[in-house]
Amino acid sequence: MYHLLQQSFKTHVLKEPIGVVALITPWNYPLLMATWKVAPALAAGCTAILKPSELASVTCLELAEICRQVDLPSGVLNVVTGLGSAAGAPLSSHRHVDKIAFTGSTATGIKVMTAAAQLIKPVSLELGGKSPILVFEDADLDTAAEWTIFGCFFTNGQICSATSRLLVHESIAAEFLEKLVDWSKNIKISDPMEEGCRLGAIISEGQYEKIMSFISTAKSEGATILYGGARPQHLKKGFFIEPTIITDVSTSMSIWREEIFGPVLCVKTFTTENEAIELANDTDYGLAAAVISKDLERCERFTKAVQSGIVWINCSQPCFNEAPWGGNKRSGIGRELGEWGLENYLSIKQVTHYTSEKPLGWYSAPRKQ
Numbered sequence: 001m002y003h004l005l006q007q008s009f010k011t012h013v014l015k016e017p018i019g020v021v022a023l024i025t026p027w028n029y030p031l032l033m034a035t036w037k038v039a040p041a042l043a044a045g046c047t048a049i050l051k052p053s054e055l056a057s058v059t060c061l062e063l064a065e066i067c068r069q070v071d072l073p074s075g076v077l078n079v080v081t082g083l084g085s086a087a088g089a090p091l092s093s094h095r096h097v098d099k100i101a102f103t104g105s106t107a108t109g110i111k112v113m114t115a116a117a118q119l120i121k122p123v124s125l126e127l128g129g130k131s132p133i134l135v136f137e138d139a140d141l142d143t144a145a146e147w148t149i150f151g152c153f154f155t156n157g158q159i160c161s162a163t164s165r166l167l168v169h170e171s172i173a174a175e176f177l178e179k180l181v182d183w184s185k186n187i188k189i190s191d192p193m194e195e196g197c198r199l200g201a202i203i204s205e206g207q208y209e210k211i212m213s214f215i216s217t218a219k220s221e222g223a224t225i226l227y228g229g230a231r232p233q234h235l236k237k238g239f240f241i242e243p244t245i246i247t248d249v250s251t252s253m254s255i256w257r258e259e260i261f262g263p264v265l266c267v268k269t270f271t272t273e274n275e276a277i278e279l280a281n282d283t284d285y286g287l288a289a290a291v292i293s294k295d296l297e298r299c300e301r302f303t304k305a306v307q308s309g310i311v312w313i314n315c316s317q318p319c320f321n322e323a324p325w326g327g328n329k330r331s332g333i334g335r336e337l338g339e340w341g342l343e344n345y346l347s348i349k350q351v352t353h354y355t356s357e358k359p360l361g362w363y364s365a366p367r368k369q
């Protein structure tokens, strides 16, 4: 019957704002992470409640002030500061919040998703990572060394997509590691306000202790600290940690498996491309992956085989507003930025209009009295 009547229906689709959205963000890149959510949420027509990290709220309050100055109607963007337990958790479980867009650790993401599930509330999750960088034997070693240290030590490794697991072809491993150490020695560690600074302090004492404890566990499990692993001698105060390179790592060690969120690179060697891909995918996470090789067909094979939301060829970390950002596996659900970012805040409504004058005719009409 539907088939016969198909010409009598007109269907179209509306994309509507999803409603009231809670945007919960982390302490790293605090303003960037907020704007990745606030801009598409408001563009989609939603009302937003931004909950920044308790460790980095000020720039988000400044953003609200700028929105006020440009006459964004009051109530459209709201900033709620506070601890995760006091502000983030109630937002996640609130009946009048229609969607949660969360960026933060996988552990907190699980809590947010669990709370949202009680109300079948949609979530998008941008979570942690343990991303690999593969360096093949045909790479230019200095270029590869710079990308490798940039991929892991840029912003102190306090970046979700840090390529913190180096997989290097065994035939070049010794020479490449020497280069990595040389490049690392050249990184200026200082107060970030100093000219030429390339590595500042870790965000907090808690994070500093956590990173140091990962390093000491790795040592006690038999790994070798090839470079760094301690406070730089010239900096007696502040939460500074040297760029750290760790070798003799096994795949069961926590330094290999867990997100450190600090300037710590761990290294394994491989002999074949398949082995490299297997090691790259041997992680619960799936945010990003980088490959350094002159062989573009090999890079293409890697791109297809690696289980991650982002792949970098002959580089690590570039990020563009137009390109989708997000991960697979325990790195999250959904994508931010570009058109994908907008979809996070839209709800799809199918509208079907019966346009015929004819009655349906499925039931026998009752006799007229």
Ligand SMILES: NC(=O)c1ccc[n+]([C@@H]2O[C@H](COP(=O)([O-])OP(=O)(O)OC[C@H]3O[C@@H](n4cnc5c(N)ncnc54)[C@H](O)[C@@H]3O)[C@@H](O)[C@H]2O)c1
Pocket: 024, 025, 026, 027, 028, 033, 051, 052, 053, 054, 082, 083, 084, 085, 087, 088, 089, 090, 092, 103, 104, 105, 106, 107, 108, 109, 111, 112, 125, 126, 127, 128, 129, 159, 160, 161, 259, 261, 287, 326, 327, 331, 332
């Ligand atoms: N995938 C990405 O794009 C991306 C980007 C940046 C950071 N990250 C990840 O963020 C983490 C670092 O940030 P962090 O330490 O601030 O993360 P976090 O999970 O500790 O906190 C993130 C936010 O969640 C809030 N929160 C804490 N408990 C909560 C709860 N029970 N319910 C709701 N909200 C709660 C916090 O107050 C904060 O605002 C790393 O794991 C990093 O990989 C991911």
Ligand SMILES: NCCCC=O
Pocket: 028, 029, 158, 159, 160, 161, 317, 319
């Ligand atoms: N380039 C910004 C990535 C943010 C993740 O931590």
